Amino acid sequence: GNSVTQMEGPVTLSEEAFLTINCTYTATGYPSLFWYVQYPGEGLQLLLKATKADDKGSNKGFEATYRKETTSFHLEKGSVQVSDSAVYFCALRPDSNYQLIWGAGTKLIIKP
């Protein structure tokens, strides 16, 4: 079946550190992959997406590359800020239907 596995949190980093949040998936066919972010007290916002293998999604300094050979879509940012503190969700949309499959979420805490 389809599933998404994210690294467990919380992930705690100092400001300006390099960020990686791991996401791997299991899916048949060619899913689209997404990262959503949820700031405290808010709903989810789409951060970036990739629809085919080797695509790189990017937004607000965050990047993720769709790696079909390793079934991964790791989120990276070169220099995090306190304002990046949030919960990050990896998700996939299977090729065969459109309902999103969600990871468990990873809480990111950035200390000044």
Place this chain on the structure above:
Amino acid sequence: KAGVTQTPRYLIKTRGQQVTLSCSPISGHRSVSWYQQTPGQGLQFLFEYFSETQRNKGNFPGRFSGRQFSNSRSEMNVSTLELGDSALYLCASSLLSGGGPEQFFGPGTRLTVL
């Protein structure tokens, strides 16, 4: 363009009561999906409505129900509330059925069951 709105933002109910939550999608969006978010279970899909018809359903008991109106606004109802129903309920709207090509989320309704 106005975003997805959810009302009320906060609710406190007691066990056994019922509750109705409302979601207004982005103008032009015909799909509304509902999710339950809890610290223990994470984000779980409840159901999706598209053009007033339920298109997908998650693994929740029949106490959870919903509907969609002709203007695409959607309501979710939970009857006979249990303590475990305490959660953040999120709705998301999209242009296409199944949440494609992109879902836009509302701020959620925080339900507390005492």
